[in-house]
Amino acid sequence: EDKTPRFATHQVGVAGFVFREDTQSVLVVKDRKSKFSYWKFAGGLSDLGEDIGDTAVREVFEETGVRTKFQSVMTVRQQHNQPGAFGRSDFFFVCRMKPLSYDINACSEEISACQWMNIQELHEGSKSVAPITRRILNLALYGLKEGFHNVDLYAEDMESIYRGLRYKLYHRPYPHIAESK
């Protein structure tokens, strides 16, 4: 609807799903300030102009000291009237991240605990996680079993029709259909 005034409506949060193969563990944290005592994935709000993969790298590092590399987007949540968003809306992305280091350095002041936790232990329900976290764990277990190519959305870096600009396009992989470029 072209007549609607255009203004930014959404803030963007990103969390990183970081899995280490050797111990089959997931990097999880507890929020110091949350009223819920959930284990969750490290994450936070994107800075203005920051790509979601870069937010994931930055936030995981800031909260845990673990260095990671973006692999894919696993899920996106859209929520309106988000309590922390001043009546606006929120997109929350969970990115699958490859760990480049394993040592957990002093957690940031926002985090009361962080550790590598075995994925089965986390999934079985003895540990407290939010429903969305449980969905990601289900997706991850499916990906570990059958291959993450069934689960992932990959980033493609593309040139915009507006000169000098680029953008990231997230989509499922496909074989190259005979295309005219």
Add this chain to the structure above:
Amino acid sequence: EDKTPRFATHQVGVAGFVFREDTQSVLVVKDRKSKFSYWKFAGGLSDLGEDIGDTAVREVFEETGVRTKFQSVMTVRQQHNQPGAFGRSDFFFVCRMKPLSYDINACSEEISACQWMNIQELHEGSKSVAPITRRILNLALYGLKEGFHNVDLYAEDMESIYRGLRYKLYHRPYPHIAESK
């Protein structure tokens, strides 16, 4: 980073990929105001508080008169310094839509042309489309060939941990891993 002031950073645009089986055609439009003479999918900006699937239904109807139903998300684009976004950022979603009617009613004033165009004709390059549109067509052709379950992200309606709120979670389908709820 908790110290960063929180404010909305992104506007949200949504387009609908609408395919009719009987003629193997895609619903496409031309923007009256664009400097590019591209065929594109009908779409527009989300209203505040509007879910992306609802934006797709509304915009396709407003621009073409065709009634549709949301099926899945096919792709999401993130762009910064978007010309139409006042220096902020932009998420653009393309949703796969099922047509509930076929008749094209008077196109809105923003649209100079709209029609059902055969997908092969559109894809083969004799018609002018933007690179992102070409990506969607590739994804769609792959989906038509091998099944859209390889391409789609489905919406799951979920209850928030914040009382009274719900949200939509978009992710790949997975078989029910034995889960504790």
